[in-house]
Every structure is written in structure tokens, then in C-alpha cells.
Amino acid sequence: SYELTQPPSLSVSPGQTARVTCSGDAMSKQYVYWYQQKPGQAPVLVMYKDDERPSGIPERFSGSTSGTRATLTIGGAQPEDEADYYCQIVDSSSTILFGGGTKLTVL
């Protein structure tokens, strides 16, 4: 079965650029979606179809893909961006896959 791999943790200082990566063989030719989850809360969609930002998501959030790797970039990370981030795709058998999640610390 396919897997999506994310680094377990990432730490940046406020104002720095945070790049959360997601990689996996199943990602080629599939759209990637990203979710932000803060402690005790439901996830929130922050990026869809690789690089489309939902309304209400700050412009500092952007997405990109290259081959079997996707990246969620937070340009000028803020303390309120501290959260877990998950990537997600649909694989070739119509199964939805999540990455393991990356805990972003902004400190």
C-alpha cells in the first residue's frame, strides 16, 4: 500500500519561512491537499489542488509540488501558525491517504 511521508516536526522562529514537505510514490499526478490542526480542534483545510488557497486562509500560506514531493510553505510564520499539518491525496484505487503529520513549532 502507498504511504505519504512527512517529517514529524519542524521548528522555525517567528517571521521565518516554514516549509512542510510530503513525499510518496502515489503523489505523482495526484492533487495534494493540506490541513492545519491545532490542539483540541478539528482540522482546517489550508490548501487544495496543490496550490489553491481557500478563502480566509492567509496569503502567507502557499503550496507547490514537484514529482513525488509536495511542499506547504508558510512565508513569515506567525505564532498562531503553530499546529500539526497533514498532507492528503487520493491514490489510484480511490483510497484517501494522509501523511503522518508534521508538528510545526514557531518559537
Place this chain on the structure above:
Amino acid sequence: QVQLVESGGGVVQPGRSLTLSCTASGFTFSSCALHWVRQAPGKGLEWVAVISKDGKNKYYADSVKGRFTISSDTSKETLFLQMSGLRPGDTAVYYCAKASPTNWAFFGDWGQGTLVTVSS
């Protein structure tokens, strides 16, 4: 404003059954596919099941196939998840999530979740 409210969680013994409900409002219920996604304590997200907007197509994660059944009642604008043969590994917060009208494959709106604990 989209609202998804899950209910039905609780403590259940291994091998027993439980049915979760998700009451929807703020959108046309039959316009979007609906999903269940779960999250074990301290762990990541795991997709569980999806039902198409017309209710005809249902897909499941391998981990629950044959044990869980997703269904919906359009007249009550409610999504269900019937869980049988529950295992300790099914312990998780279960979220109801709504897809977009044009793309079933991602989750634009989520409920707050309901906790299922499988323990003797």
C-alpha cells in the same frame, strides 16, 4: 454557515457495535459527498469511509471494510456510521467531513468529532 455535529460516541466493549450520527446544516445535503475520518489519541488522521452525494457509491478504508457501514438519510440531513466488531484499535475521535460539490476527494468542512473508546 456549514455545521456538522457528530453524536453517538462512547465507551463500548470489544466485539460490540455502535452507530455514529452526523447532523448537517447550512448546505444542500445531497450536493456533496460526505466522509468519516478518525484520529486515534495522539495520532494522525485516518480516512474511514465516504458516501457519494447520491448515496449510491460507498468506499471504505481496508482497516474497516466489512465491519463498518456508511449511510445517509437525506430527509433528516444525517450521515451515519454503523460500526460492528469493534476493536481497541478503533478507539479514536471520529469526524464527519464534507467534500466540495465538485470534488469528493477532500474535506472543506469538518465537525468537532465524537470520541469512541473500545475497551473492556
